[in-house]
Amino acid sequence: MNRTQIEAEAELIVHLARPEHIQWLDRDHSILAFNERVFDWALRTDVPLLERLRYLCIVTSNLDEFFEVRVADHLEAARDGVLDDEYSVESYRRISEKAHKLVQRQYELYNKVLLPALTGQGVQIFAHGKRNAGQRRWVSEYFNREVKPLLTPVALDPAHPFPQVANKSLNFIVRLDGEDAFGHTNEIAIVKVPRVLPRFVRLPDSLAGGKGKIGVVSLSSIIRAHLHELFAGRQVVEFSQFRVTRHSDLAVVEGEIQNLRTALRKGLQHRHFGKATRIEVSSSCSEQIASLLLAQYGLPAEALYRVEGPVNLVRLNQVIDLIDDDRPALLFPKWIPQWPRSLKNSENLFARLRQKDVVIHQPFESFDAVVEFLRQAVKDPDVLAIKQTVYRTGPDSVMMELLREAVRKGKEVTAVVELKARFDEENNINWAEALESVGAQVVYGIVGLKTHAKMLLVTRREARGLKRYGHLSTGNYNPRTARLYTDISYLTANDAITSDMDAVFTLLASQAGLPQLNRLMVAPFNLHSSMVENIARTVTAAQAGQPARIVAKMNALTDWGLAEALYKAAQAGVQIDLIVRAACILPALNETAKGGAIRIRSIVGRFLEHSRVFFFQAGDEEQLFLSSADWMNRNMVRRVELAWPVNDPALRQRIVDECLVAYLMDDRDAWVLLENGIYRRLEGDTVNASAQQMLAHYFSTTPMPRASTRPRSRNAAAKTLRAAGDGGSKKK
Incomplete structure (x- = not known):
């Protein structure tokens, strides 16, 4: 993939911009x-x-x-x-x-x-x-x-x-x-x-x-x-x-400056005026x-x-x-995030990841496990290289200090630091200089794009050769906000995913062409079109009389092309549930002539909802993706973003249960968007439950179920979502 493909993708999105036949919000x-x-x-x-x-x-x-x-x-x-x-x-x-x-x-x-x-x-x-x-x-x-x-x-x-x-x-x-x-x-x-x-x-x-x-x-x-x-x-x-x-x-x-860091530091002096x-x-x-x-x-x-x-x-x-x-x-009773259950009794995280991927649901589970992953990489003499993106990490970051320690231990460290992260520019400039001062390779991504993707890649020498271990996330590498925001961390040793991650790091550092990837979708190359294609598959299923469902959780929905694709899918008979925390341009839509509908809700709770989860059911096929990107035009065109599939049935079911079903059932912290564009708080209309409270209680009191108890059928997640129904969204 090259600059021409980027421009073609952007041109497609612009072509889809703001259709006039829909009463947008x-x-x-x-x-x-x-x-x-x-x-x-x-x-x-x-x-x-x-x-x-x-x-x-x-x-x-x-x-x-x-x-x-x-x-x-x-x-x-x-x-x-x-x-x-x-x-x-x-x-x-x-x-x-x-x-x-x-x-x-x-x-x-x-x-x-x-x-x-x-x-x-x-x-x-x-x-x-x-x-x-x-x-x-x-x-x-x-x-x-x-x-x-x-x-x-x-x-x-x-x-x-x-x-x-x-x-x-x-x-x-x-x-x-x-x-x-x-x-x-x-x-x-x-x-x-x-x-x-x-x-x-x-x-x-x-x-x-x-x-x-x-x-x-x-x-x-x-x-x-x-x-x-x-x-x-x-x-x-x-x-x-x-x-x-x-x-x-x-x-x-x-395109008109020689040194982005110097230009931004000068720009910061003028921002206040x-x-x-x-x-x-x-x-x-x-x-x-x-x-x-x-x-x-x-x-x-x-x-x-x-x-x-x-x-x-x-x-x-x-x-x-x-x-x-x-x-x-x-004050609220103090919430102490739990150590991830799937990592209990796992002292060596690399050995654990060779067995199976790990999902961490923050802040119910502790971000400290991600820090520990990096710490073990820094201390392990067999780890040769560490690569990480830096978007918002804060002024006092243990992870940045660990990267500096890794350099001092002789490891190859590459940091892709996004200098243009709004209101974090100064922190990131300071960290870029601190990392460079000890010899880390610091790059600033692609001219004209923000690097918003969240990934950490570790390369380790093992008996069978070099082995990669990766961390992908819907949120930032910031331990403080990780206690306040809901996000999903995904740790993996899957070769298909980690090789894709390495290709993206190479793209960001060298701007060489991006090869055909195995699992990852990358903006501004193919993330937008991949999401549109997934929506289109549900339309095909609905037209064939098969089950068709979309459930998506994100911070904002303001991309006209994706919004129009969803609207047309509902017209074709697809059942759509959207959990959109903040801005949303798409109107709710009651049941259409072909049985489709768009139900939109916003969850505002004690923790800031931040995870991006996209579920598609087309007939017997179900797919679930995690992403660093909201469905906004800027994320699809002007940023480097990632989305990746969760193919393991047990992990997919867990994410559906915790990130989608729980939030569709919420009627304490949920607001439902009515067809007139007004949000209405449910206030205990159905089960009188808060998703965040339920999850906090679950993680603090319930033993981790054995893997064998997790559903493993191809469409188990879709069945669970059907059981959740509309979570009270249809009530007026």
């Missing part, structure tokens, strides 16, 4: 609807109080990213007066209206429910006007000792223009009366709050208001109380907190100041968000960190 509205489902967890009274606060923070963080990545095109179209397009005056108006309503609901919950509930638990965030004399003295001392030395207020005049304000930084805008030291009457001043300062500070227990109580003050309220001290001889007439959100996608024309897309201000902000800010950043009135409270609710995570040790009852 709007992608960006679907993203906002997903955040409303996350917000529902902050509303739920059966969720511990600090976890409700955490979900509130998650929604705010998600909205920040939405404004950083998705809003700029709508805003530009509105400025240009575009009337009839995907991005237009109307699209920006509708997005703004929906976002404003969600933000309003957030602050209403924070002020009217969560703050009073925290007070009821002996935790109080003391606002400026609620502090007693002792607290005010402590705050004053803290301000003068820790805060004031770091503040540099800037009064605006021709010699001091409006300062550069970094993306999402905390600032104050102040209107002054009187004259400055030089007799000038410049009214406006800006106070930038250094990011090194904590946004919330815990009061000494003696000042918290009673035994066992906890008192917290916000940095914004501390500065507010002492703003006048920053402007000696002048009066503070009015002020407001403000925060600017900026477009933050890094745009690098790879991209075009503004939103301004948040205090609810009391005057029209005069609000108009000044909007004019300064060239934004319409819809871009202004007035909030009653901290302008950045994400920072409330610091409150949780300050008090969680004292209030464990206000």
